[in-house]
Amino acid sequence: MTHHPQRHAPQLRIPATYLRGGTSKGVFFRLDDLPAAAQVPGTARDALLMRVIGSPDPYAKHTDGMGGATSSTSKCVIISKSTQPGHDVDYLYGQIAIDTAFVDWSGNCGNLSTAVGPFAIANGFIDKARLPENGTFPVRVWQANIGKTIVCHVPIANGEVQETGDFELDGVTFPAAEIVLEFIDPADEGEGEGGGSMFPTGNLVDDLEVPGVGTLKATMINAGIPTVFVNAADIGYTGTELQDAINGNPDELAMFEAIRAHGAVLMGLIKHVSEAPKRQHTPKVAFVAPPADYTASSGKRIAAGEIDLLVRALSMGKLHHAMMGTAAVAIGTAAAIPGTLVSDAAGGGARTAVRFGHPSGTLRVGAEAAQVDGQWVVRKAVMSRSARVLMEGAVRVPADTLPG
Template identity: 90%
Template sequence: MTAQPQLRIPATYMRGGTSKGVFFRLDDLPPAAQVPGPVRDALLMRVIGSPDPYAKHTDGMGGATSSTSKCVIIAKSSRPDHDVDYLYGQVSIDTAFVDWSGNCGNLSTAVGPFAIANGFIDPAWLPRDGVFAVRVWQANIGKTIVVHVPIANGEVQETGDFELDGVTFPAAEIVLEFIDPADEGEGEGGGSMFPTGNLVDDLDVPGVGTLKATMINAGIPTVFVRAADIGYTGAELQDAINGDPKALAMFETIRAHGALRMGLIADVSGAAKRQHTPKVAFVAPATDYTASSGKRITAGDIDLLVRALSMGKLHHAMMGTAAVAIGTAAAIPGTLVSDAAGGGARTAVRFGHPSGTLRVGAEAAQVDGQWVVRKAVMSRSARVLMDGAVRVPADALDS
């Protein structure tokens, strides 16, 4: 065997919200990986260190969780009135697979700072001090995200006193606006954000039973069920779910049959190739609980409890895109999320998740008999962890 030098690819390792991932400029990728296909997928899997039967990602940049097995590709936008195109790849941990079916709302936060720091924004447009709105085209789902990035001394401000539950240290606050976040329904409901045409459905799940479910396409396709209907309180932390193989199998069955009912897959078996979407979450009325950090959350701090699974495991906090789905569903009376929050119309909701609380604003209205949401808003933070280059064996491009 002839030894080959490793490839050196410029990259930035960034935290965005409660996730982190490897960010690339499209033009910095090897030519064969600048277009979608098996070469790109193979490269990103090798960067992360997947597939890894040991589930550790020791030989890559991943962290062997859904929150840390992520790659982002940024390019100058091809869309009018946008600054950058943002493409997100969720890398599977133990199988040779990259899921391009959805967005990462947490890493969306880091796209704005990355765009500014990497020359995608004309420096003449930036304020000396203030906030600059980076208009991002989310290429996976075809949606606009506006990332309001704080600027200090003409550069991205990363440090600050904004605290985000699920992130250990404070940083500068970044406000995200998800514009028109509802996807076009693919199921019975046509163009509705509710693909079945209903706010609540009876979802038949083999081996589980018939569950009440709210299935919504907003931020990311999500299947909501009641915690009590599946034997939970809604205050569970990761170990209660992730250490229980039967529970994980149950949630995957719910997810697969929800995906089928939403029209996202043609057959239940298709869920295995669509691991990133839909998400499955369970909701319950607000109650006191202790977050994973030891912080005490009281019922008076929140409107409801939500726990969500990502890539087959209970998330340690909350996915940003799922937070959009929660905020949207909470704004629409009659959904399971709205009911758990006490019902009625609202323009913002604060929910409890395993790491603490999160507030999301969303305004929904009925137009010609269909529910629409124009914008969802939340605050996150982002920070560069390391920049330079990743090293990848040259045979990673062989596919």
């Protein structure tokens, strides 16, 4: 057998940083470091990022890539100098499907948003003269997928990003420095029914008809990320479930996907349920219940008295191990608006913050809502997360990954 050297070119070497942000982790790139073909959206970029992560992987293990074979760990981020006035960086996020050849660019990752601030500072996107010697620095991030501003308040010690600290985040094993995230005007102001309000149907609660499941009460909100909320009791759950109760059951997962797909149509995100497989990242589907005692995945006991409500959410077709940051924005926003299913589960009434129980523990998110000309508006949602550089250097991908 003849050996053809040109068929076996050296791997491409691409500068990258592997970061944890909140309860997610992903591979971060500076736009300028990507091969030219991948510096613009399209098939070359998608092919590159899939190969970095190790997708599509029929074994669903990501053994030959940087992914972690879960929706929380199958993510890539591209950071560039901001194109928007008054912002420091543009942040573009790709959710990489695990067993199919697909990159979903339709939404944001709220957890990885936490890591964008530290990455921007460490990679020279912020003029050193602007940084305090000690204190916090507000990195103004333009979230390019959804056209929103996120302010990432990064702690600074001795002129550098402070990563270590004693802030504990349920779903993350070790403590780190606290980073406060502000999601500015998190509701969608796009076109469509409801005048571009955060409730695309114009209603706080709708009757959602799902063939084979029934007609469910649903709150469909577009804040942080489009989310369909249903009551746990209406679909046979308590709201205290952990991943194992749902993720091994194809029938249950199919039910959630049906709810998600029919909700997506009512929200105007897709025209027909058949389009749902090509839009996996959005909307999310979640179920809510009043507070109850439960044991978190770590074994920690969560008492009903510690929380305002229970929420479980699915991401990329599986029950999430904690809570997506963007869905937490949706939860906080919906909880602030009396009459939504989320507000009802928390006991009703107006509130400016909510602490909810998720499979890994609890999370507090603040949001203030007001009615303007009969429409609900939320100016910002706030939550605390943490982030840490796990590894930096370069990723390698075979040279034939890129077409041409």
